[in-house]
Amino acid sequence: MHILITGADGMIGRKLVARLVDRGELCGRKIEKLTLTDVSAPRQPEKFSGRVDRLGADIGDPATAIRAVAGRPDVIFHLAAIVSGEAELDFEKGTHVNLDASRALLEAVRKCGDGYRPRFVFTSSIAVFGAPFPEAILDDFHLTPLTSYGTQKAVIELLLADYTRRGLVDGVGIRLPTISVRPGRPNKAASGFFSSIIREPLNGEDAVLPVEDSVMHWHASPRSAVGFLIHAAALPSEQVGSRVNLTMPGVCCTVAEQIAALRRIAGDKVAARIRRAPDPLIGRIVAGWPRRFDPRRALALGFEAETSFDEIIRVHIEDELNGKIAI
Amino acid sequence: MHILITGADGMIGRKLVARLVDRGELCGRKIEKLTLTDVSAPRQPEKFSGRVDRLGADIGDPATAIRAVAGRPDVIFHLAAIVSGEAELDFEKGTHVNLDASRALLEAVRKCGDGYRPRFVFTSSIAVFGAPFPEAILDDFHLTPLTSYGTQKAVIELLLADYTRRGLVDGVGIRLPTISVRPGRPNKAASGFFSSIIREPLNGEDAVLPVEDSVMHWHASPRSAVGFLIHAAALPSEQVGSRVNLTMPGVCCTVAEQIAALRRIAGDKVAARIRRAPDPLIGRIVAGWPRRFDPRRALALGFEAETSFDEIIRVHIEDELNGKIAI
Numbered sequence: 001m002h003i004l005i006t007g008a009d010g011m012i013g014r015k016l017v018a019r020l021v022d023r024g025e026l027c028g029r030k031i032e033k034l035t036l037t038d039v040s041a042p043r044q045p046e047k048f049s050g051r052v053d054r055l056g057a058d059i060g061d062p063a064t065a066i067r068a069v070a071g072r073p074d075v076i077f078h079l080a081a082i083v084s085g086e087a088e089l090d091f092e093k094g095t096h097v098n099l100d101a102s103r104a105l106l107e108a109v110r111k112c113g114d115g116y117r118p119r120f121v122f123t124s125s126i127a128v129f130g131a132p133f134p135e136a137i138l139d140d141f142h143l144t145p146l147t148s149y150g151t152q153k154a155v156i157e158l159l160l161a162d163y164t165r166r167g168l169v170d171g172v173g174i175r176l177p178t179i180s181v182r183p184g185r186p187n188k189a190a191s192g193f194f195s196s197i198i199r200e201p202l203n204g205e206d207a208v209l210p211v212e213d214s215v216m217h218w219h220a221s222p223r224s225a226v227g228f229l230i231h232a233a234a235l236p237s238e239q240v241g242s243r244v245n246l247t248m249p250g251v252c253c254t255v256a257e258q259i260a261a262l263r264r265i266a267g268d269k270v271a272a273r274i275r276r277a278p279d280p281l282i283g284r285i286v287a288g289w290p291r292r293f294d295p296r297r298a299l300a301l302g303f304e305a306e307t308s309f310d311e312i313i314r315v316h317i318e319d320e321l322n323g324k325i326a327i
Numbered sequence: 328m329h330i331l332i333t334g335a336d337g338m339i340g341r342k343l344v345a346r347l348v349d350r351g352e353l354c355g356r357k358i359e360k361l362t363l364t365d366v367s368a369p370r371q372p373e374k375f376s377g378r379v380d381r382l383g384a385d386i387g388d389p390a391t392a393i394r395a396v397a398g399r400p401d402v403i404f405h406l407a408a409i410v411s412g413e414a415e416l417d418f419e420k421g422t423h424v425n426l427d428a429s430r431a432l433l434e435a436v437r438k439c440g441d442g443y444r445p446r447f448v449f450t451s452s453i454a455v456f457g458a459p460f461p462e463a464i465l466d467d468f469h470l471t472p473l474t475s476y477g478t479q480k481a482v483i484e485l486l487l488a489d490y491t492r493r494g495l496v497d498g499v500g501i502r503l504p505t506i507s508v509r510p511g512r513p514n515k516a517a518s519g520f521f522s523s524i525i526r527e528p529l530n531g532e533d534a535v536l537p538v539e540d541s542v543m544h545w546h547a548s549p550r551s552a553v554g555f556l557i558h559a560a561a562l563p564s565e566q567v568g569s570r571v572n573l574t575m576p577g578v579c580c581t582v583a584e585q586i587a588a589l590r591r592i593a594g595d596k597v598a599a600r601i602r603r604a605p606d607p608l609i610g611r612i613v614a615g616w617p618r619r620f621d622p623r624r625a626l627a628l629g630f631e632a633e634t635s636f637d638e639i640i641r642v643h644i645e646d647e648l649n650g651k652i653a654i
Contacts, residue, residue, distance in 0.1 A: 091493065130569075140468075141467075142468060142470065143469065143470060144569070145488075145489070146492065148489050151485050151488070151489040154485050155482045158470070158472070158482050159478065161472075162475050162478040242457075242471070243471055
């Protein structure tokens with residue numbers, strides 16, 4: 001089993017590499033080789049006995065994309081992306097990475113032209129959906145993204161489905177919920193506050209909440225995201241069917257419910273570290289985002305997420321804080 | 328008023344040019360200039376007193392796209408496309424024209440960068456939808472095209488909406504029904520038989536029907552298609568709203584109903600010129616196509632089509648046969 005991961009040095013990428021190394025197998029086959037790409041050469045994974053190719057380059061350059069698939073990886077995890085906030089501010093950069101680099105990778109596979117047809121797991125996003133929404137969004141709700149990020153993800157969903165239909169790749173697109181609680185420092189995603197209002201207080205720091213407490217959203221932990229990716233890699237194509245893009249399960253809750261969960265788990269003092277400072281731009285972006293899904297297909301296909309925001313916080317404390325909270 | 332038409336030498340393009348010349352105005356403003364592009368330089372329109380720039384070139388070449396919009400046309404009708412059957416057989420050609428050339432044109436407008444924001448009317452297609460379908464397809468049904476043509480059109484719909492949202496163009500995408508009765512010789516569209524079973528018999532020739540009589544489909548005349556384009560050009564943006572891609576009205580009928588209409592209008596002898604010769608490939612492609620829509624938004628916005636297939640046949644006899652039938 002040879003696995004290619006783009007964006008391997010990102011938050012999800014690193015966790016995916018660590019999980020794969022830990023498992024040692026994927027789809028019941030021993031992992032013998034990892035090809036890891038990112039804008040800078042990704043770090044060497046620890047404790048991995050197989051071969052590792054590390055490629056620090058822009059896969060939006062067709063020659064680099066061709067090089068990335070030259071070793072005919074059996075499974076491709078295409079995670080490389082510019083996040084929503086940055087893709088909105090820098091249209092050309094977002095287009096280059098989210099749209100053109102993804103297309104370059106699909107094209108690199110197509111151009112092999114020798115029957116090579118890897119499982120291609122693409123991380124899409126719930127940002128492919130745009131308001132107005134029904135109470136719960138079903139799998140067949142139409143795609144009307146309200147950001148350039150969501151548009152770029154939706155375009156690649158369409159191409160992934162067509163390349164799969166033509167037998168050029170064996171695609172599965174997974175629409176990730178907002179990943180909460182993201183470890184590390186804030187990134188440029190407009191959704192960053194959903195994590196920081198939990199992460200910073202647990203770390204003994206203040207956090208800024210730029211939206212109303214009533215804002216409702218759809219969450220899953222980084223651990224679940226990695227679980228989705230690994231589950232997607234192993235799904236039989238005939239179970240996926242022709243509609244290869246799937247909304248992942250998650251936890252629907254309001255900001256108030258997030259804060260209540262934080263208070264239950266870490267106490268009033270920690271929850272008091274959240275400072276309200278409304279930001280109209282973030283408020284406007286978030287208002288166009290989906291809030292609640294009915295992800296029947298993904299659930300039927302065996303994808304699993306947390307079932308409460310309390311559980312999401314506990315996962316964060318276990319995975320990122322060694323079980324400890326700064327009270 | 329300066330108007331750019333891509334694919335100006337195609338069937339719809341020529342009719343649009345003739346109608347615009349005949350009207351002399353668009354959106355209440357005198358038409359002073361036409362820029363017409365196609366793979367070969369489009370013909371000089373007859374009886375037009377304004378300026379005409381004719382450009383025989385590939386707008387998939389970014390430099391050509393930039394040249395096409397250099398004169399800052401007020402309205403762009405982007406009709407250039409590779410039809411469904413050909414785009415399915417020649418993936419690279421379909422991608423180049425339907426996807427990359429459309430994108431090159433959007434990019435050419437964006438790169439003007441001086442506030443230039445033309446009305447951009449894009450001819451999409453009902454092929455953006457794919458089976459399984461509900462009884463009648465509403466405006467918010469999801470896009471799951473089952474052809475590369477439909478995929479390419481759906482991708483441009485998404486980009487058109489995003490470029491419009493960002494204020495880079497003022498887009499309206501119109502999803503054309505199958506255009507019946509197409510004049511002239513058959514093209515490579517898999518839907519060609521819907522026209523040829525009417526056109527050839529009216530011309531005294533035999534026609535081949537490659538599908539079952541029970542096949543149901545969604546039609547509008549070339550005259551209606553041109554009407555949609557002109558109506559789309561003049562729609563106030565605030566009426567269109569953020570969902571800029573609209574399913575056009577049309578006539579839903581079965582092949583049997585098409586033939587019955589032909590018999591009513593032209594008699595048994597003409598209708599007897601249809602020969603049944605099932606073609607499994609065409610049958611399979613057509614089975615994935617949508618059949619009936621509930622195009623509420625377009626109707627509310629004032630788009631109009633025929634109301635029966637009889638009327639579609641009469642329009643063909645008036646517009647293409649000088650009112651005469653070869654009995």
